[in-house]
Amino acid sequence: MAEEHLKRELGLLQAxxxxxxxxxxxxxxxxxxxxxxxxxxxxxxxxxxxxVINLFTMLSYAELGAAIPSAGGEYTFAKVSFGGFISxxxxxxxxxxNMFYAAFCAVGFAYMVSYTIQAxxxxxxxxxxxxxxxxxxxxxxxxxxxxxxxxxxxxxMVVVLLGILSVFTIWGLITGQRTGPLQISAAGDFLxxxxxxxxxxxxxxxxxxxxxxxxxxxxxxxxxxxxxLLTCLALIAIYTSIAFVVFRIVPxxxxxxxxxxxxxxxxxxxxxxGAGVVTVAGSIAALSSVNxxxxxxxxxxxxxxxxxxxxxxxxxxxxxxxxxxxxxxxGAILIAAxxxxxxxxxxxxxxxxxxxxxxxCVNLSLIRLRMRKPNLRRPFRVPLYPLPPVLGIVTSAxxxxxxEPGTLLIGIELFILGLIVYCIRMVRYYRICLAAGGxxxxxxxxxxxxxxxxxxxxxxVPMPHPMALVSLGAAVFVSxxxxxxxxxxxxxxxxxxx
Amino acid sequence: xxxxxxxxxxxxxxxxxxxxxxxxxxAYLVYADPxxxxxxxxxxxxxxxxxxxxxxxxxxxxxxxxxxxxKER
Numbered sequence: 024m025a026e027e028h029l030k031r032e033l034g035l036l037q038a039x040x041x042x043x044x045x046x047x048x049x050x051x052x053x054x055x056x057x058x059x060x061x062x063x064x065x066x067x068x069x070x071x072x073x074x075v076i077n078l079f080t081m082l083s084y085a086e087l088g089a090a091i092p093s094a095g096g097e098y099t100f101a102k103v104s105f106g107g108f109i110s111x112x113x114x115x116x117x118x119x120x121n122m123f124y125a126a127f128c129a130v131g132f133a134y135m136v137s138y139t140i141q142a143x144x145x146x147x148x149x150x151x152x153x154x155x156x157x158x159x160x161x162x163x164x165x166x167x168x169x170x171x172x173x174x175x176x177x178x179x180m181v182v183v184l185l186g187i188l189s190v191f192t193i194w195g196l197i198t199g200q201r202t203g204p205l206q207i208s209a210a211g212d213f214l215x216x217x218x219x220x221x222x223x224x225x226x227x228x229x230x231x232x233x234x235x236x237x238x239x240x241x242x243x244x245x246x247x248x249x250x251x252l253l254t255c256l257a258l259i260a261i262y263t264s265i266a267f268v269v270f271r272i273v274p275x276x277x278x279x280x281x282x283x284x285x286x287x288x289x290x291x292x293x294x295x296x297g298a299g300v301v302t303v304a305g306s307i308a309a310l311s312s313v314n315x316x317x318x319x320x321x322x323x324x325x326x327x328x329x330x331x332x333x334x335x336x337x338x339x340x341x342x343x344x345x346x347x348x349x350x351x352x353x354g355a356i357l358i359a360a361x362x363x364x365x366x367x368x369x370x371x372x373x374x375x376x377x378x379x380x381x382x383x384c385v386n387l388s389l390i391r392l393r394m395r396k397p398n399l400r401r402p403f404r405v406p407l408y409p410l411p412p413v414l415g416i417v418t419s420a421x422x423x424x425x426x427e428p429g430t431l432l433i434g435i436e437l438f439i440l441g442l443i444v445y446c447i448r449m450v451r452y453y454r455i456c457l458a459a460g461g462x463x464x465x466x467x468x469x470x471x472x473x474x475x476x477x478x479x480x481x482x483x484v485p486m487p488h489p490m491a492l493v494s495l496g497a498a499v500f501v502s503x504x505x506x507x508x509x510x511x512x513x514x515x516x517x518x519x520x521x
Numbered sequence: 522x523x524x525x526x527x528x529x530x531x532x533x534x535x536x537x538x539x540x541x542x543x544x545x546x547x548a549y550l551v552y553a554d555p556x557x558x559x560x561x562x563x564x565x566x567x568x569x570x571x572x573x574x575x576x577x578x579x580x581x582x583x584x585x586x587x588x589x590x591x592k593e594r
Contacts, residue, residue: 364549432573439577443584456592459585466578501540508533511526511589 029094030170030345033240035250037174038233042254043261044181044311045229045319048128051262052305054223056284059275062219064206066275067266069220074259076220076422077227079415080382081255082405083389085248088234089402090392092243095326096235096319097381097388102330104388104395108445111332113384115441117235118323120377122354123370124229125316126361129155130370132309133362135302138282155362162314163355166321169344170239173318180311185261187304191289191297192264198292199271221422225371226262228378229312230254231385235319244402317355324350332448376434382419386412460512467505474498527593534589541582548575 033041055066062069087100095102098114133154140149166173233240233250240246269278269288278284283305289297325347328337337350361370389412392399405411446455477495550557551571563571 432569436573436576436580440580443580456588459588462581463585466581504533504536504540507529508537508585508589511530511533511592512585 029238029340029347031239031241031243032169032171033174033236033246035246035253037178038236038240038246038250039253039257040178040181041174041236041315041318042230042233042250043257044177044184044308045232045315046227046254046258046312047181047184047261047308048124048131048226048229048312051226051265052283052285052301052308053131054226055266055269056278056281058219058223059269059284060279061215061222063215063275064270065216066219066223067263067270069216069223070262070266071259072216072220073224073227074255074262076224076415076418077230077258078255079411079418080386081230081251082411083385083415084231084234085251085403086401086405087385087389087392088237088247088251089244090399092237092240092247093326094235094238094322094329096231096237096323097385098323098326100234100388100392101384104391109384111327111445111449112438112441113381113388114323114327114332115444116377116380116384116437118320118327118354119437119441120374120381121232121235121316121320121323122358123361123374123377125159125313125320125354125358126155127370127374128309128312128316129158129358129362132158132306132313135306135309139302152363156359158310158313159317159355159359159362162310162317163351165314166317166351166355167341167344167346167348169346170236170318173314177311177314180307180314184304184307184311187300187307188261188265191285191293191301191304192268194297195268195272195288195292196264199268217421224422225375227258228375229315230258231378231381232315232319235322238322248403317351317358320354320358321347321350324354332445372433373437376423377437379419379423380434383416386415386419456512460509463505463509463512467502467509470498470502470505474502530589530593534586534593537582537586537589539586541579541584541586544575544579544582548572548579551575 058069059066084096088096091099091103093099095114097117098110101113102110104110130151133149133151136154137149137151140147165176230251233247233254237243237247240250265285269285272288272291278287281287283298283302285305286298286301289301293300324333324337327333328335328350337347337353339349340346341348389405390409393408446458474495477491477498548571551561551563552568558568561571
């Protein structure tokens with residue numbers, strides 16, 4: 024078995040820190056303001072609600088992770104349960120979403136550094152793309168060095184982060200005692216609460232990195248379920264107590280429009296130093312998520328390469344470090360390139376969509392596996408089955424309805440990209456050429472039609488005369504070029520065909 | 522005949538790859554540059570669908586172009 028090459032070096036503490044650090048990204052430091060404007064102090068309820076929704080799916084991760092402790096997380100679960108295209112799509116979205124998540128966190132960290140340099144009045148110019156790319160490079164090197172180094176770095180960062188957040192919470196609770204009891208009230212109606220839940224749910228994503236690294240966790244049957252459940256409960260406690268402290272110090276309306284609501288709140292009761300410390304915590308949170316996501320994407324790429332979906336080189340393990348070094352390096356290059364574009368919204372939406380798809384697939388895998396292999400050894404079993412996985416599917420699908428409409432389009436684009444990769448690897452070459460030829464004819468016909476409309480009915484395409492001429496020329500050119508490409512694709516040269 | 526076909530394939534493949542890359546860069550510019558959006562009269566409602574179409578066209582063009590180039594090598 025291939026995973027024998029990966030070393031089992033992560034204990035319960037490191038695995039849990041991997042989960043907590045993967046989830047606490049910079050998101051919680053910046054999203055509270057808008058979420059509070061949607062739900063008011065009822066955001067506390069939204070936080071708990073999201074935590075419980077997350078728990079439904081994490082129970083499925085715990086059962087499957089303990090039963091099938093091989094590299095690849097969701098992809099491996101889907102492969103054992105469904106196989107074929109469904110498992111590839113699951114792995115594809117898992118890989119893509121982890122890469123985009125790493126890029127998103129690297130850009131977030133770069134913005135924080137840039138903001139701090141400006142605020143401190145230092146005579147330096149901070150380039151966000153360069154900082155983001157360097158950050159990715161540093162964590163890629165740590166990841167290549169070994170899972171022990173990755174886990175150790177992660178534990179250190181998360182311990183410091185939790186220390187700062189604990190000081191913030193305890194200090195805030197003591198200061199907030201003077202303001203009397205907290206009144207829970209929703210700013211909008213029940214829909215506002217749901218919207219806030221959909222918006223804030225992103226702060227719980229990332230904890231499933233434990234499942235991706237399950238081939239490197241010691242005593243997986245015991246440690247994987249424990250680490251996953253500990254992460255879930257810790258996240259609910261951390262986020263709810265942070266939100267509670269925030270509303271004890273300032274009313275929800277004051278948070279609207281603040282770039283860093285948590286730093287603003289800290290400044291109210293801890294002074295400027297508090298704001299600085301919270302900003303540092305935000306930076307650490309972003310870095311820990313970059314670290315986890317780079318590790319996760321490489322293990323998914325490794326598993327996909329193992330089964331022939333990705334190039335075989337990603338399956339190669341470094342003989343000294345015991346890590347899939349080429350999968351890490353290739354992923355890091357793509358992450359750095361994405362981060363350097365600075366297109367924050369796009370990567371955030373893409374990551375969200377991928378994680379939601381992953382959640383649905385994991386719950387479906389659990390149900391399918393219970394039906395197909397009832398006698399499989401399961402060291403941990405989901406309580407109250409089938410309620411948690413069904414609720415996990417329903418709530419994940421509902422949350423998808425409430426996220427930005429642009430997310431769905433980005434998700435479809437990523438699906439098409441995945442379909443192309445799948446076809447290239449799995450379908451015979453001649454059939455791909457035929458399909459590409461047909462699509463070329465389609466583009467050619469569409470361009471010809473466009474050219475005809477521009478030439479015959481200029482009123483239908485309102486644009487200045489020179490631009491209309493350029494458009495006409497471009498449409499004719501594309502039509503001809505794609506027609507020739509179509510012909511070349513569907514015909515085979517005689518000598519070669521024989 | 523074989524050489525002519527090979528040359529045309531490489532040429533058309535190269536053109537398709539270039540058009541694909543251009544379309545992808547254009548999609549990025551439409552997203553990131555308000556001036557470009559203004560020039561093309563793309564409203565915020567049409568932004569994502571414009572990007573979607575450009576990216577699908579771009580990805581397909583690069584894929585088809587690479588297929589042609591790969592076939593002839």
